[in-house]
Amino acid sequence: MDAARRGRSLGLAAGAVTMATLAALSVASAQSSSGPRAPQSQPATRSITVAATGDVLVHRRVVASVNAHAREGGFRWVLAGMSALIPQEDIAFVNLESPLTESFRSPENATPPVLGAPTTYGADLAATGFDVLSVANNHAFDQAGDGLAITLDAIRQAGMLSVGAGRSDADARAPVVVTRGGVRVAFVATTERMNNGSSPNRAGVRVFMFDAAAVQRALTEARARADLVVLSIHWSHDFVRSPSSDQRRLARQLVQWGADVIVGTGPHILQEVERLPSPRGEAVCAYSLGNLISNQGYRYRVGRALDDAAMRSALDNPMTRDVVLLRVSAETAPNAVRITGLEARAFWNENRQQGDELRLVAMRAVPQALRDERLAVIRRTLGSAVTVVP
Numbered sequence: 091m092d093a094a095r096r097g098r099s100l101g102l103a104a105g106a107v108t109m110a111t112l113a114a115l116s117v118a119s120a121q122s123s124s125g126p127r128a129p130q131s132q133p134a135t136r137s138i139t140v141a142a143t144g145d146v147l148v149h150r151r152v153v154a155s156v157n158a159h160a161r162e163g164g165f166r167w168v169l170a171g172m173s174a175l176i177p178q179e180d181i182a183f184v185n186l187e188s189p190l191t192e193s194f195r196s197p198e199n200a201t202p203p204v205l206g207a208p209t210t211y212g213a214d215l216a217a218t219g220f221d222v223l224s225v226a227n228n229h230a231f232d233q234a235g236d237g238l239a240i241t242l243d244a245i246r247q248a249g250m251l252s253v254g255a256g257r258s259d260a261d262a263r264a265p266v267v268v269t270r271g272g273v274r275v276a277f278v279a280t281t282e283r284m285n286n287g288s289s290p291n292r293a294g295v296r297v298f299m300f301d302a303a304a305v306q307r308a309l310t311e312a313r314a315r316a317d318l319v320v321l322s323i324h325w326s327h328d329f330v331r332s333p334s335s336d337q338r339r340l341a342r343q344l345v346q347w348g349a350d351v352i353v354g355t356g357p358h359i360l361q362e363v364e365r366l367p368s369p370r371g372e373a374v375c376a377y378s379l380g381n382l383i384s385n386q387g388y389r390y391r392v393g394r395a396l397d398d399a400a401m402r403s404a405l406d407n408p409m410t411r412d413v414v415l416l417r418v419s420a421e422t423a424p425n426a427v428r429i430t431g432l433e434a435r436a437f438w439n440e441n442r443q444q445g446d447e448l449r450l451v452a453m454r455a456v457p458q459a460l461r462d463e464r465l466a467v468i469r470r471t472l473g474s475a476v477t478v479v480p
Contacts, residue, residue, distance in 0.1 A: 137430070138273040139419045140320055141180040142353045142379060143172070144360075145227070146215070148188035148207035149385035150197060151441075155448035165214035168383060171450035172415060175435055176219035180417060181268050181275055184215065184382055185322065185355040186223045186252075189233040190241040197232075202285050205232045212244035221268060224279035226254025226298050227324040227355065231284060235291025242295070254279030254322065255297045262298040265312035265319075273422065276316035278308045278349075281324035283356070300325075309348035317422040321349040324356045326378065329402050329410075331471075333361055333377040341375040342366060350427045351418050354378045358386060359409035360471045363416065363432060372429040374475075376416055381439065383450060386410035388441040392460040412468050413437035413450060416476070432476045436468055454480040 152168065159167045166173070176182050192206035215223065223245055230238055238255060245252040256262040265276040280298040298304070300323070312319045321344055325337060333341075333354075341352055345368050352375040354361065361378035387410035390396075400406040419431035436453035438460070453461055461480060469478045 135421045135423055136271070136273050136317070137419065137421050138270065138275060138318060139177070139180045139417050139431075140183060140275060140318070140351060141176055141415050141417045142183040142320075142351075142376065143413065143415050144379035144381045145185050145187040145355055145358060145384070146382050147358075147384035147386070148197075148205060148211065149203070150199065151385040151388075151448055152383060153207070158447075159449075165211050166217055168449045169214065169218045171437055171452050171455070172382075172413075173218040175452065176415065177417075178219075179270070180219075181222065181270055182220045182415075183222045183224070183277065183320065183322070183353065184220050185227060185324070185353075185379075186215070186225055186241070186245075187227050187229045187355075189229070189237045190244040191233050191237045193240070194233045194237045202228075205229045206237065209240065209244045212241075212248040212250070216248040216250050220250060222251045222253060222266060222277050224254045224277075224322040224324075224355070225252050226262075226279040226281040226322065228281060228283040228285045230255060230281070230297045231286040231291070234286075235293035235295045238295045238297070239293040251277075253277045254281070255295060257294050257296070259296050259298075262296040263304055263308045265308060265315060267312075267315055273318065274316040275318045275320060276312035277320045277322065278305070278312050279322040279324075280305055280308075283324065305344070306347045309344065313348035318350050318420055318427060319348050320351045320353060322353045322355065325354060326357045328356075328358055328404070329407055330357045330378075331359065331361065331401075331409075337377060338364075341377070345369075345373040345375075349373065350420065352376065353416075358384070358404075359407065360412055360414065360468060362471065362473045363434075363476045364473065365429060365432075365475050368427060370425055370427045372427060374418055374429050374432060379414065379416060380412060381410055382413060383439060383448075384410060385441065385448065387439070392457075392463055408464070409467065409471070411439035411441060412464055412471075413439055414468065414472070414478075434468070434472055434476050434478045436465060436478055436480050438464060452480070 188205040197206040253266040354377045357378040360380040390408040414434040
């Protein structure tokens with residue numbers, strides 16, 4: 091499915107050495123036999139930026155904050171700190187980890203929690219500036235198959251695209267292509283884990299569970315249909331601070347299969363962003379983009395010393411509240427990609443332990459001591475490949 095929305099142009103010229111050499115010899119021969127000729131035109135390069143962020147976890151206190159600020163926009167008020175900073179020309183991606191219904195199972199703080207959110211939140215995510223939502227994650231069936239079907243409809247009705255689930259395995263695995271400014275960007279989404287089973291359900295909805303052969307086929311299809319391929323993969327485990335050696339090996343394999351940008355989700359905290367060599371030139375892997383919004387880490391206070399046990403706690407770990415919008419800028423030409431920029435716009439998930447004040451704020455707007463502490467952590471975590479902007 092193609093969606094032409096906001097736009098910018100994208101590209102890069104690249105050719106095999108053999109082809110370049112033959113072209114040069116051909117031009118030289120023509121000049122010697124019939125005089126100088128006009129220079130041959132080169133493939134136009136085109137530019138695009140994909141903006142990606144982490145997990146939407148609609149815990150009960152997120153809903154409480156939405157309801158407490160209904161007159162100010164509700165969920166749009168909660169996300170307003172980011173909506174003003176998503177450039178209109180970017181293609182914006184997020185991982186929706188809460189089904190957009192509460193009709194089939196009561197949301198609760200169990201182990202693991204059961205998630206669900208009002209269907210109207212779909213329109214709020216669209217108003218924030220998101221274009222593509224992955225629903226391939228371990229909470230996809232928290233509201234059963236019927237709930238996931240409602241979620242897919244809500245995303246579509248809000249004018250966005252979903253990826254990673256569908257009415258059949260083929261639909262769940264199919265790339266979703268967004269065309270903007272003449273540039274085709276394909277999205278594929280898969281998950282390694284599922285909390286509530288992936289067996290056939292009454293609604294017939296399927297989620298793209300990770301299978302190496304199936305992922306390779308999906309990336310091959312995406313590669314044939316697009317100039318840039320983005321793969322979202324829900325992997326690892328909660329609060330793991332670094333990618334494993336197996337993940338690093340898999341990331342390199344995914345690039346070989348066709349991925350240009352890998353967006354990792356699942357650990358609920360940020361991890362390294364790494365540039366990778368690619369058969370097409372360059373690729374990038376963000377191993378985990380943490381959370382966009384959640385009720386995690388609410389017991390943390392600036393300057394508080396934490397031991398390893400606290401860093402494994404959903405209630406204490408401040409990294410669950412570090413939020414970035416990672417902007418990956420690229421140039422492409424036929425079968426060639428160059429990563430021209432990696433910028434992370436930093437945010438903080440403001441979450442007061444008392445009251446219903448839970449929202450995103452730009453990092454530049456938080457108190458100085460907190461800003462200095464969190465920016466240092468974010469820069470160290472993402473690594474030197476990324477420019478962090480408060």
